[in-house]
Amino acid sequence: MALRFYNTITNKKEDFVPLEKGKVGIYVCGITAYDMCHIGHARSAVVFDVIFKYFKYRGFDVTYVKNFTDVDDKIIAKANAEGTDIIEISERYIKEHNKDMDKFGIARPTITPKATENIQGMIRLVSDLIEKGLAYVVDGDVYYSVKKFQGYGKLSGRNIDEMMAGARIEVDEKKKNPLDFILWKSAKEGEPWWVSPWGRGRPGWHIECSVMSQRFLGETFDIHGGGRDLIFPHHENEIAQSEGATGKTFARYWIHNGFIRVNQEKMSKSLGNIFNMREAMERYHPEVLRMFMLHSHYRSPVDFSEESLADARLGMERFYDTLRNIERYLAMDVDFSAVSPRNLTSGDEEMYNKIRSLPERFIEAMDDDFNTARALGYIFDAVRVINGYYTDKTFKATKESLFVLNEGKTIMREVGNVLGLFMEEPDEYFEQDRRREAEKLGLDIDEIESLIKERWEARVARDWRKADEIRDLLISKKIILKDMHDRTSWSVA
RNA sequence: GGCGGCAUAGCCAAGUGGCUAAGGCAGCGGUCUGCAAAACCGUUAUUCACCGGUUCGAAUCCGGUUGCCGCCUCCA
Structure with missing residues (x-):
């Protein structure tokens, strides 16, 4: 049977037929490096990590590219606020990202390019789009002319006229059409810049992915992925840029992961309900968090709650209990x-x-x-x-x-x-679990273990009353004992 | 306003045209155990938000209703 999966651009499950037999090229949009990763980033990373590993498991030769956006408004703002430059900011958060992802068991992608390493490629692509009449220059800014690209909206299932009727489109005097998006931004005071045919400036957000995917995977490649929210406008714009320039199909299959929600709402900065990865990993074993994510389909939203995490923890306990017995x-x-x-x-x-x-x-x-x-x-x-x-x-x-x-x-x-x-x-898993859970409840592990030792001696002496007293005391502290033939193990309920 | 998604047991969650609607958690009965815990066995949805339709046959397809959510602004 063939490997098949849901393709966002066709809205149905399709058999996967790679461009080149036995090989698969995957491009996934990574983070903008200006802050710590949250569990939403972790979900996306887990989804594509599993896809990456599964393709390898099935014998494919996989090239997995995941970029870092290291030049962007938010990075610039943070750099200015701290009186430093964007390199320091992005380097710092890329390092933190890698630390978290490693701890989460995420394999490093084959290639992890950075936007700033590909500026010349972006300038070439923008020039190309201008030459083809798909982009125009206004005062050092370059915009993509959405109306000039036939297939605009094919990924997100929208059409330009419908979007025009929408109520939330920003008005920008420089744009010919409100939906046009920026390819190259002229530099303002205090912003980093690169020399371009349109003056000093920096790339718009979408252009980097068109350039880096093409550089490492070719003009047409197999799979492009990312979070659901990237479908529009980011991925739609990537298609417009890439296909506009090459006249060829960009990505053949699109995979988008669903969100993490908190109390039925999307987890997002504006709602202030973000859980960052580091804190989450202090409270739960990374595998518990993975279990929680993998227990739902990757396209569904999942609700992050104490209950669902506790459920995932119990599931992991069951798995590890069997492994321990083996x-x-x-x-x-x-x-x-x-x-x-x-x-x-x-x-x-x-x-x-x-x-x-x-x-x-x-x-x-x-x-x-x-x-x-x-x-x-x-x-x-x-x-x-x-x-x-x-x-x-x-x-x-x-x-x-x-x-x-x-x-x-x-x-x-x-x-x-x-x-x-x-x-x-x-x-080791259970040891870590005990430590983590005991800490959450403020329990003293040494005290627990000495009580267990005392109880063991009582049991050897067949003093069941004392043994049961100690056990009841521990139960009141949410400690569950498990008597085995040679020892007693414990865990936190 | 436009576009799209989701609704399955007490909870989480697979299943998208046809054998008995996976699995986990919780519950109940039993085995095991000094008693427990864990494990194992059995049990827990004649029914898949609601109303209609298509079909020999639908949780699964179509139409409508209700509720929740997402995208259209940076966002995994």
């Missing part, structure tokens, strides 16, 4: 290296085959518009099957059964690699 068995030091699927007998063989079916189910889900929610459902199925296997009374740790359990771990890691989940050692 690890315990594998630590039994039984050599199963000589075992092959062929010398398994009935029960083990059946289980092995069930476990082995996970990757194909995972592919079936992911091939259908990157359906991570369905894929997660399949992983939960696999976890239930594995848990049932080793908790069955007849289960014995033999080299065959450990071989099967090891396969379960391998398979979970295999699909987890694509989703960016289960990257942690289970014990």
Whole structure:
């Protein structure tokens, strides 16, 4: 079956046929580097990170380009406010971006170009558009003449006349048409500039993506992505610029991710309901945040709330609990290296085959518009099957059964690699989780552990009353105990 | 004002023409356990906002109603 996904420009799911067999080129609009990343940036990053990794998993040779906008009004404003230049500001936030993204388990894209490294290319493209009659110069500014481009509006599903009837179009004396957008801005006092045929100035926002995508992926390339809000005007304008200049199709497939909402509203600076990535990662393990995002389809909006994060945390706990149990068995030091699927007998063989079916189910889900929610459902199925296997009374740790359990771990890691989940050692995961949760509740870990030790001694002495008293005390502090044959583990409810 | 999206159990969430409407959380009954917790087994939507229509057949397609949201301004 073919990999298919929703293409914004046609409004339907389509089979993916790459330009060149076995290869895929993806361009995604990255951040404007003037502030810390918030979880909305994280969602977009996760969506395309998973798409990037999935293409690789399916054997594609992927070139993934994600840019940094490092010259822009907001960066200039911040630089002026701090009495520094745009380079310092953008460098600072690119560094912070990389720190956050690394911690979030986002793989670095193949190429991460910056706008300021591509100014000459932008000047060439703008000149080209002027020559073709698609752009005009007014007092050192260059505008794109929207009416001159036939396909304007084809991505966002609008037409120029309808938009003209709209009530919220700014009036700019210099523009021939209110919808015309700026390609090159003349420099004002205190602004950075580059020399151009139209005088000193700097590029408009949209032009950089046309230039950098073409430079690294070609005039026509496979996939262009970004957040939903970029469809109009940003991506619409990129099409106008690129196709206007080359006369060729720009991106063949468009992928747009949905937003993170807070209380049913879009998370945005103007509403003041932003959660930044760093703070979110202090409160939740990055994989919990990924789980929360991946549990809904990438095009749907998702509501960021304590409840949904708590849900995602419980889900991760379930996954890691299974992985931890598998690890315990594998630590039994039984050599199963000589075992092959062929010398398994009935029960083990059946289980092995069930476990082995996970990757194909995972592919079936992911091939259908990157359906991570369905894929997660399949992983939960696999976890239930594995848990049932080793908790069955007849289960014995033999080299065959450990071989099967090891396969379960391998398979979970295999699909987890694509989703960016289960990257942690289970014990380390739970350790981190306890620390994080204890901190949220202001609990003292040493105190908890000494109480648990005391209770363990009471249990060894079969002093159930004392043991239960201690447990009740801990429960009142939201500490849940789990007695195992050799020790008691704990977690925060 | 223009354009577009969404509405599935107590909650989150897949499913977009046809086997019993995935999965997670919570709940209930059981197994296990000193008792718990976790795990496992069973159970929890005759029904997919509402009203009509198309079809042998619709949560899925069409029309209408209601509600929520997004884009049209920087925005992932």
